[in-house]
Amino acid sequence: MKIFQTLGAGTLAATERLGRMSLFLLEVLSHAGMMVKRFFLVVQQLYSVGVFTLPIVLVSGLFVGMVLGLQLYNTLVKFGAAESLGLVLALSLLRELGPVVTALLFAGRAGSALTAEIGLMKATEQLAGMEMMAVNPVMRVIAPRFLAGVIAMPLLAALFSAIGIYGGQMVGVGLLGVDSGAFWSQMQNGVDFHEDIMNGVIKSIVFGVVVTWIAVFEGYDAVPNSEGVSRATNHTVVYSSLAVLGLDFVMTSLMLGEI
Amino acid sequence: MTNRKTVEVWVGVFVTIGLAALVWLAFRVGNLTTTDVANGYRVEARFEDIGSLKVRGAVTLAGVRIGRVVQIQTDPDNFQAVVTLNIDGRYKNLPTDTSASILTAGLLGEQYVGLDPGGSEEYLKEGSRIKLTQPAMVLEKLVGRLLTAFIDKPADNNKKK
Numbered sequence: 001m002k003i004f005q006t007l008g009a010g011t012l013a014a015t016e017r018l019g020r021m022s023l024f025l026l027e028v029l030s031h032a033g034m035m036v037k038r039f040f041l042v043v044q045q046l047y048s049v050g051v052f053t054l055p056i057v058l059v060s061g062l063f064v065g066m067v068l069g070l071q072l073y074n075t076l077v078k079f080g081a082a083e084s085l086g087l088v089l090a091l092s093l094l095r096e097l098g099p100v101v102t103a104l105l106f107a108g109r110a111g112s113a114l115t116a117e118i119g120l121m122k123a124t125e126q127l128a129g130m131e132m133m134a135v136n137p138v139m140r141v142i143a144p145r146f147l148a149g150v151i152a153m154p155l156l157a158a159l160f161s162a163i164g165i166y167g168g169q170m171v172g173v174g175l176l177g178v179d180s181g182a183f184w185s186q187m188q189n190g191v192d193f194h195e196d197i198m199n200g201v202i203k204s205i206v207f208g209v210v211v212t213w214i215a216v217f218e219g220y221d222a223v224p225n226s227e228g229v230s231r232a233t234n235h236t237v238v239y240s241s242l243a244v245l246g247l248d249f250v251m252t253s254l255m256l257g258e259i
Numbered sequence: 260m261t262n263r264k265t266v267e268v269w270v271g272v273f274v275t276i277g278l279a280a281l282v283w284l285a286f287r288v289g290n291l292t293t294t295d296v297a298n299g300y301r302v303e304a305r306f307e308d309i310g311s312l313k314v315r316g317a318v319t320l321a322g323v324r325i326g327r328v329v330q331i332q333t334d335p336d337n338f339q340a341v342v343t344l345n346i347d348g349r350y351k352n353l354p355t356d357t358s359a360s361i362l363t364a365g366l367l368g369e370q371y372v373g374l375d376p377g378g379s380e381e382y383l384k385e386g387s388r389i390k391l392t393q394p395a396m397v398l399e400k401l402v403g404r405l406l407t408a409f410i411d412k413p414a415d416n417n418k419k420k
Contacts, residue, residue, distance in 0.1 A: 043266060
């Protein structure tokens with residue numbers, strides 16, 4: 001009996017939380033239109049969400065590209081297809097690694113910061129203070145952060161892919177001696193703008209929405225004390241990473257049309 | 260709080276390089292630039308077998324890409340594959356007796372249509388058909404033919420004995 005009760009309570013709590021999360025998203029979106037008038041709020045958040053995430057994304061993109069160059073070359077050379085390095089590199093970065101790794105880094109760097117910031121605002125009763133002054137905290141605090149995250153993610157993912165391809169080119173062409181012409185021409189022949197690049201961009205926008213949504217909700221919903229904020233930050237990173245990886249599979253299977 | 264101008268400048272830089280990366284991916288990595296065949300004209304070629312030729316495959320003349328495959332259908336009456344080629348408008352004077360063959364880039368690479376110009380005085384134009392075609396070389400069929408040739412020979416020898 002006890003087991004059923006625990007299970008039932010857990011399910012109800014999870015469902016209720018999911019429902020609150022959806023309502024919260026609707027509320028944020030309903031205020032998103034207002035942000036056109038006060039765009040500087042979004043710009044300010046873009047600064048802390050986008051610009052500060054830039055170094056980590058660029059450095060990891062470069063190294064991921066370089067490692068991919070090395071690994072793929074060693075496999076491809078066994079089949080005498082070392083010239084396809086550019087194509088394989090570009091496809092794996094554009095379709096998968098660019099959006100996914102950027103989203104994971106984004107969750108770790110920007111998502112956790114968002115949750116901690118909003119959670120602390122709640123714990124120090126700044127959000128309650130705003131309400132006292134008839135300022136809607138969802139509009140003033142949450143909506144600009146959410147929009148900034150959604151705008152920043154695709155840009156970061158594109159930068160990650162671009163610098164990854166550059167890193168792979170450095171290793172493949174510069175170090176391992178793949179022909180530069182074949183590297184680029186195979187890439188250009190094989191990569192399709194709509195099928196590969198745009199699908200990657202769509203993925204990164206979806207990941208941006210999901211990660212930022214989880215981050216701002218966890219912060220807004222945090223138990224307002226230091227332990228609650230730390231747990232909320234932890235949840236943000238774990239849940240958004242899991243959500244990104246799970247959604248990636250779903251979206252990939254939809255895009256490839258295999259299921 | 261950081262100065263408003265600094266924030267705006269940095270965000271501007273961030274958005275600019277982000278968009279630049281996207282444009283770079285589209286033009287340098289993707290084939291957005293190469294998809295459009297400038298004011299091309301369409302010709303039709305019928306093949307017995309197109310192998311694994313795909314829509315958007317290349318059409319080449321002397322190894323240089325001059326167009327793309329835009330449509331592949333089958334003719335329900337004579338069971339041939341009808342391939343529509345879109346050829347760049349700059350290559351107007353292709354003779355009508357140009358032959359088209361399906362070739363493979365490398366050993367296992369992608370298949371493309373290679374054009375071999377003939378000597379006619381009349382030129383291909385919108386809607387005309389390339390009559391001389393050579394089907395794709397399918398590896399399995401080739402191996403099959405080779406095997407039958409091998410098997411047949413010893414059989415002949417046995418008969419003689």
